[in-house]
Amino acid sequence: xxxxxxxxxxxxxxxxxxxxxxxxxxxxxxxxxxxxxxxxxxxxxxxxxxxxxxxxxxxxxxxxxxxxxxxxxxxxxxxxxxxxxxxxxxxxxxxxxxxxxxxxxxxxxxxxxxxxxxxxxxxxxxxxxxxxxxxxxxxxx
Amino acid sequence: xxxxxxxxxxxxxxxxxxxxxxxxxxxxxxxxxxxxxxxxxxxxxxxxxxxxxxxxxxxxxxxxxxxxxxxxxxxxxxxxxxxx
Numbered sequence: 001x002x003x004x005x006x007x008x009x010x011x012x013x014x015x016x017x018x019x020x021x022x023x024x025x026x027x028x029x030x031x032x033x034x035x036x037x038x039x040x041x042x043x044x045x046x047x048x049x050x051x052x053x054x055x056x057x058x059x060x061x062x063x064x065x066x067x068x069x070x071x072x073x074x075x076x077x078x079x080x081x082x083x084x085x086x087x088x089x090x091x092x093x094x095x096x097x098x099x100x101x102x103x104x105x106x107x108x109x110x111x112x113x114x115x116x117x118x119x120x121x122x123x124x125x126x127x128x129x130x131x132x133x134x135x136x137x138x139x140x141x
Numbered sequence: 142x143x144x145x146x147x148x149x150x151x152x153x154x155x156x157x158x159x160x161x162x163x164x165x166x167x168x169x170x171x172x173x174x175x176x177x178x179x180x181x182x183x184x185x186x187x188x189x190x191x192x193x194x195x196x197x198x199x200x201x202x203x204x205x206x207x208x209x210x211x212x213x214x215x216x217x218x219x220x221x222x223x224x225x
Contacts, residue, residue, distance in 0.1 A: 009173070009214050050215035051175075060215070064173070093214050100168035108171075 003038070003068040005102050006076060010083060011060040011091040014047055024088055025063055031082055037069040041109055054090045066097075066105060158195030162203075170203045172210035175217050179224070182208060186221040 012024060025044070032039055045062035054060070069075045076094050083092040097105070161167070171177070181189050181196070181204050188208055191201045211217040218224070 011214060051212075051218040051221075052215055054215060062214075091214055093210060095210070098169070104169040104171065 004071045005040070005066065005068050005097040006037075006094060007097055007101070007105070008065045008067070008076075008079060008092065008094045010063050010065075010089055010093075011050070011054070012063065012088050013055075013090055014057055014059045014061065016061065016088060020088070021061055024086065028063075028065065028079065028082065031079060032065060032067050032069075032075065035069070035075045035078055036073050037067040037075050039065065039067050041066040041105070057090065060090050160195055160197035160200060162200040163197055167200075170200070170207040172207040172214075173216070175211055178204070178208050178211055178217060182217070182224070184221070184224050186212075186218045186224055 010028065012021060016024070025042075029039060029042070041064075043064040045064070047059050048062045049059050050057075067075075080092065080094055083089045162170070181194055183189055188205055191198065194201075196204060208217060212219050
């Protein structure tokens with residue numbers, strides 16, 4: 001049976017020291033690999049500003065895991081339980097990736113996407129501005 | 142009673158809207174990219190309707206899911222006063 005790909009984003013408290021952060025991340029990694037998961041990619045965004053405060057904290061350490069596992073391995077359940085038990089975790093999100101998402105993540109990892117994204121943004125920006133203009137003009141009417 | 146003036150509608154010519162995902166072949170909308178998702182929400186952080194962004198129904202559903210995920214991991218606000 002083909003393995004299912006999952007992606008997990010976890011936001012950790014900003015009060016952690018470097019070592020505590022490493023420990024927390026490696027413990028989650030261990031949990032994934034020990035339960036038959038295959039860690040494909042991990043990404044650390046470092047201290048990132050959040051859009052709204054959670055538990056009176058305005059920043060958080062963002063950590064992203066992408067892993068493949070058998071669908072019936074209940075790995076996600078175990079991971080989420082670990083997140084919920086851990087007080088350092090402010091937020092978590094585990095999702096199943098579809099085939100387009102897997103392709104997208106591969107391209108993102110290879111770095112070719114960053115360039116494409118930039119091009120995309122520049123082409124999308126005037127459209128968005130134009131749309132904003134139409135919205136405001138419609139409101140004026 | 143005075144005769145009511147006949148109302149003639151002046152058509153406003155706007156460029157035709159299109160679905161940007163269909164046009165540029167984007168199959169997956171990344172919820173970790175709030176800058177891109179900003180194009181689909183208004184200043185209060187609410188989702189814009191399809192009739193304004195021109196997104197097709199298939200991709201509007203995906204946009205909605207992506208924005209909701211993005212809000213959950215605190216990269217986009219649930220409510221805001223002035224975002225743009």
